[in-house]
Every structure is written in structure tokens, then in C-alpha cells.
Amino acid sequence: MVESLDQIFVDLKHLLVTLAPVEWQPFLSALISVVGIIVTFASLFALSTILERKGLGRIQNRFGPNRVGPWGLLQPLADGLKTLTKEDLVPRAADKVVHFIAPLVLVIPVFLALAVLPMGRNMVGVNLDAGVLFFFAVGAATELSVFMAGWSSRNKYSLLGAMRAIAQMISYEVPLILSAVTVIMMAGSLSTVTIVQAQAGYTGWVPHWYVLTPWGLAGFLLFMIGAAAESNRSPFDLPEGESEIIAGYYIEYSGFKFALFFLGEYVGMFAISGLAITLFLGGWQAPIPVLEWIPSYFWFFGKLLALIAVFIWVRGTLPRLRMDQLMNFAWKFMLPMALFNILVTGLWRFIPTGWERWFICTLLIVGAYVTLGRTLFQQKHWAKRSYRFAE
Amino acid sequence: MLGEGILKGMAETARNFVGSYISEDRLVTVQYPEERLPQKEAARNFPFLVYDGDDWQKGLRCVACQICEKECPPQCIFIVKDTAKKPDYIGKLQFQPKVFDIDISVCMSCQICVEVCPFDAIKMDVEYELSTQDRFGQLLLHKDDLVRPNQYYRQIHPTEAAEIDGRLAAEKAKADAKAKADAETKAKAQATLVAKPAAAPPAKPSAETAPAPVVAK
Numbered sequence: 001m002v003e004s005l006d007q008i009f010v011d012l013k014h015l016l017v018t019l020a021p022v023e024w025q026p027f028l029s030a031l032i033s034v035v036g037i038i039v040t041f042a043s044l045f046a047l048s049t050i051l052e053r054k055g056l057g058r059i060q061n062r063f064g065p066n067r068v069g070p071w072g073l074l075q076p077l078a079d080g081l082k083t084l085t086k087e088d089l090v091p092r093a094a095d096k097v098v099h100f101i102a103p104l105v106l107v108i109p110v111f112l113a114l115a116v117l118p119m120g121r122n123m124v125g126v127n128l129d130a131g132v133l134f135f136f137a138v139g140a141a142t143e144l145s146v147f148m149a150g151w152s153s154r155n156k157y158s159l160l161g162a163m164r165a166i167a168q169m170i171s172y173e174v175p176l177i178l179s180a181v182t183v184i185m186m187a188g189s190l191s192t193v194t195i196v197q198a199q200a201g202y203t204g205w206v207p208h209w210y211v212l213t214p215w216g217l218a219g220f221l222l223f224m225i226g227a228a229a230e231s232n233r234s235p236f237d238l239p240e241g242e243s244e245i246i247a248g249y250y251i252e253y254s255g256f257k258f259a260l261f262f263l264g265e266y267v268g269m270f271a272i273s274g275l276a277i278t279l280f281l282g283g284w285q286a287p288i289p290v291l292e293w294i295p296s297y298f299w300f301f302g303k304l305l306a307l308i309a310v311f312i313w314v315r316g317t318l319p320r321l322r323m324d325q326l327m328n329f330a331w332k333f334m335l336p337m338a339l340f341n342i343l344v345t346g347l348w349r350f351i352p353t354g355w356e357r358w359f360i361c362t363l364l365i366v367g368a369y370v371t372l373g374r375t376l377f378q379q380k381h382w383a384k385r386s387y388r389f390a391e
Numbered sequence: 392m393l394g395e396g397i398l399k400g401m402a403e404t405a406r407n408f409v410g411s412y413i414s415e416d417r418l419v420t421v422q423y424p425e426e427r428l429p430q431k432e433a434a435r436n437f438p439f440l441v442y443d444g445d446d447w448q449k450g451l452r453c454v455a456c457q458i459c460e461k462e463c464p465p466q467c468i469f470i471v472k473d474t475a476k477k478p479d480y481i482g483k484l485q486f487q488p489k490v491f492d493i494d495i496s497v498c499m500s501c502q503i504c505v506e507v508c509p510f511d512a513i514k515m516d517v518e519y520e521l522s523t524q525d526r527f528g529q530l531l532l533h534k535d536d537l538v539r540p541n542q543y544y545r546q547i548h549p550t551e552a553a554e555i556d557g558r559l560a561a562e563k564a565k566a567d568a569k570a571k572a573d574a575e576t577k578a579k580a581q582a583t584l585v586a587k588p589a590a591a592p593p594a595k596p597s598a599e600t601a602p603a604p605v606v607a608k
Contacts, residue, residue, distance in 0.1 A: 058411045059404045063420050317404040318397065333393075373393025 006295045009036070010122045033125050037114050044304075045266045046076035052312045059316035086255035091154060094252065098152035103257045105145035106264035109138045110271055116192050117274040120284045120297030124193055131192040132184060135275055136177055139230070142268060143169045146239070146249050149261070153252035161248025165239035168229055168326060172236070175334035176226030179219040182345040183210055183279040192275075196283030205289065209282035214361040215345040218369075220280040222338050224310075227276060229330070231269040233311055235318035238326060273307040274300070333372060340368045432548060435515035437495045438504055440537045443480055447538040452512035454479065455488040459504035459513055467497035468504065479510075480559060481566040493537060495521065496530040511555045517547050 004011065013032050020028045050065065050073065057064025065072040090096055113135050115125030128134050143166055150162020184190055187198040201208045210216035229236040240248035250261045277283060281303050284296035321329070344364050351357035411417045421428055444450035455472040473489035504513050516539070523529035545552040 055408065058408045061407055061411050061417045061419055063418060063422070066422075313401065313404060313408075316408075317400045370392065376393065 041267050048308050050075050055312040056316045083259040088255040091252050093154040095152040098148050102145050102149035103260035107260050109141040110264050110268045113138045113271040118193050118196050119300045127193045130190045132190045150249035155252050157245045158249045158251045161239045161245050171330040172226045172229035175338040178338035179222040182219045192278050199282040202289050211280040214365050218341050218365050223276050227272040234315035235321050277303045434517045436519050437516050438513050439516045439539045441544050442538050443541050452510050453488050454485040458507050462503050462507045465497045465499050467494040481563050491534040494531050
């Protein structure tokens, strides 16, 4: 019973596919997976927009949206109707073709990246041998769309936003991938399914997740910071910075194209959170052995919602960084820490199991963190700000 | 240490998040259509015309002097003078407006019309739920849309209204006293003229005859 509930979607798909003639089966199988993924994540997008607005409201001691439907739960529907019926404006000076395809170029790779995420036992779009590599390769394509949007709008603000976005995304791509490298080193595979399987099993009540090791925790935190920057989430939302460049690269987008950008951004966040779950949080596996009877997809989406909650929490807490702070943080803190973390992971791999390796690795990481933090703070000279351009 | 401030901030927002579910006092939102804040006395929105008594046609204070029309910065007031006159609160014959329109889609709520009006005839309203489907018809207010009784004015701006009522009552009292005194002197003159030998009736001092300050209706 438990087993069949866990595999219910897999069995259902199998049943549907076997109904079709043999030559259609591979195509139908892919189609069902694609439709399933798109429907699930689009509705998750709708859910998370309302949760985000509610959560931010509560963080600021407000109610949040509570007018449409019970407790405002139908708000996403109203938002969707609004964006669908809004006028679709294209600036006269814009490069119309590029302006049109930019949102598509964002949405397509973001959904493609979801294909390699295992969302439950035997539930993965495609089990690629180089799944993690595929994920990052496809994810990097979103930068192109951002620049297309910024450039084709022919607007100063959108160009500034796009340039900021490119600088930020390329800078944070480096620590993001380097922190993921540690997991690839330990699991010895680029396949997401193999990585999840490598984290199976428990020692007593404690699961063998990579986040529960010193290098894994450091890698997870670095990965999540990089993920926030990659998905342009606060406090790294400089590309859209409302207060200085209004809406950044999508200032000239309205109606459904804007909604597509919004969707792409959120699904990008889900995808990268899903990868963080796969790499560090044991994928679809239960946190303690007694809860293993709960279906695996429940655990994946539960962890995903938890990570989204953390993103919302961070957004409600931190103010936006300045551009130089953003760059300094990426190159002076994240990159050295990620590189050092790779070294520590190597040590962890070759020191035999026991408390010694825990001690050595924890000491090294905490030591590096404290030293780096101290050095960066010491370099700060508090002085009156001088403006070279506005004098 | 690096990151300490972030953790502190996260704890603070978490406290707000949980606290807003526990204690209702934290939530500052007034859920507008159901709940309303009490109106501030100094609130103002668009002008209206004050009238005394029950009949606005008779009691309208406006004398169509057109000062407000001339002073209005966005020129949203339009007045046409009526040829017929009507008595004002002290009984003096005054002009009255035939047409008095205010385009509240143009009005900028500057209150200059109120400041310049020598007759206290135009005052600022506090009504703010004025949205309408008919942009041209419903936002151009005519004389009969603009009139409000003095009681209403007393209700929305009590302090100002009391001051103005007092002043108008004093003026009316003064005018009445003067009229009475005039009438008496006239009567006296008549009497002396008609029956010279008869003893003149003892003339009462005018201060006593003045009626108690009536609240201008």
C-alpha cells in the first residue's frame, strides 16, 4: 500500500503509456512528464506568490492580501486574469523580435532545468549522466534572456538593469558551481539520481545528507547565497532595484510577457532550490527513518516549500546590497570560501572515518570563515563618503 | 563576527511574523471598507456651499460676488449671477448665483476659495468616497449638489463653525439693534411730530432691547 502510494504517479504514467501504440510510447512518455512538471511548477508558482505576499505582510505586521476568496487564497487567479487582460505595450524604439522572444528564452531553459531533478523515487524527467552539468549549462542561458530583454527595450534603465544582472549572475555563478563541485567530488557522479542515492541511509536517526557534514553545511550555505543571487532574489535584487532603476530589465514589459518573466524568475528559484535539495538535503528522502512511509514526492516538495519560505524570510529581512558590496562579497568572500571548501572536502574524503576528520574539517572551515570575516572587516575604513562625479 | 547582524535581523523578522498571528495589536492595518478611522477635524477635500435654515434656495449664503471664481488657481469654479436678489441673514438684499459649478476633477483642494470668501459661504467638505463611473457628468457638481446645511458644517468642523456662527450672530444682533434703534428714533420723531405736547414715552436703552444672540439658522 505504502509502496504503491509512493509510486502512484510512476504507475499511472506507465499505465497511460502502455495504452498507446508502441511507436508512440517514447513520445507520449516524454509528453506526460513535461506536462506534469509544467503544471506542478506553474501551480507552485501561483501558490508561492500568495505565500510570499502573505509572509512579507506578516513580517511587516500587515495582513497581506485577504480580499479575493477565503483568506485571499484566490489572489493568484485575480493576478493572472489581470496580467492576461492588460495591454501588451512594445516601445516604438524597441527591437521587436528580440523584445518578444526574451521572456520565452527565460522560461524555456528554466523549465528544461527541472527535467533532471529527481522529485521522488523513480520520478525524474531524464536521468542524465551529466545531470548537474546539464542543469548549470541550461541555467546559464537565462543570463542571455536577461540581456536580450535589457538591450532590446532600448531604455536606459533596462540596459542598466541588464548590465547589473549580467555582472551579478556571472560573478555568483562561480561560487555557486564551486560549492556544488564538493558534492560531485564526494558522490563521484554528475547524475542527480546517483547523488540522491549516495545520501541514502541513516546512522541511528541521523540521515546521511551532505548538509550534515562540515563541508556540506558550508557548501549548502554558499550554494543558497549563490542561488539567491542567481535567481535575482532579495538581497541580491539589484537588477530590478525598484528604488533606483524602477524595474530594471523588465521595465518595458507589460501584460503577459511580464507575467512570463515573473514565472521564469520564480521557477528558476524553484529549480535552483530543487538542485540544492538534491545536492545537499538528500533529495526526496525522509529526514528520519520512521517517516519513510510518507511518499517520497511529499518530502521533495516539502523541502522545496521550506527553502522557499527561507527565501521569503530573507527577502523580508535584508535590505538590498550596493553594487560594490555585491561584487566584493562574491569575489572576496564567496569565491575563497568555496575554493577552500573544495580543499576541505578533499581532506574529508581521504581522512579515515572517525571523530578526527570531523574535528579537523570543522576547525578548518570555522577558522577560514572567522579569519576571512575579520580581514574583510578590518579593511573597512569608515569615513565620510565622497562623490567624484557629483561635485 | 561576520553574519551576526543577519541572524539578529532574521530573528527580529521571525518574531514579527509569529507575533502578528499571536497578538492582534501588532497589526496596524485598518481594513478600510469595514473599519474606518475617525475623521480628523482638520480634514478637507472639496468645497461645498453653506446655507442657513431649511430651504437652501432661501438660506444660501453665497452672494455670487465671484471672488472665489477669480481666485481659484485651477479655475474649476464657474458662476453665473442671477438678476433677482434675495435677502441674506440680516435681511439685506443680495445677489445670488444662478449657476454655481465646481469641477472636482479639476479642483486641487487648496482651500483658497474658502480663504477669500467674505461671506463664509463656501467651506471645505470631508467627503472622500466620490468615485463614479461617469467621469464628465458626476464629477462636475452643480449648485444643488454642492449645497449643505450649516448643521452639517457644524458637525464636520465644529470649532470653525462655532466661531463663524458666533460672528454671524453678533453681526445679526448688531444689525437688529441698529434697526430697532432706528425704528425707535423714527417712531419717536413721528410721535413728537404728531403729538408734541404729550409726554414722550421713556425710551429704553438699546442694549436691553437687543435680542439674545440667536444662532444663525
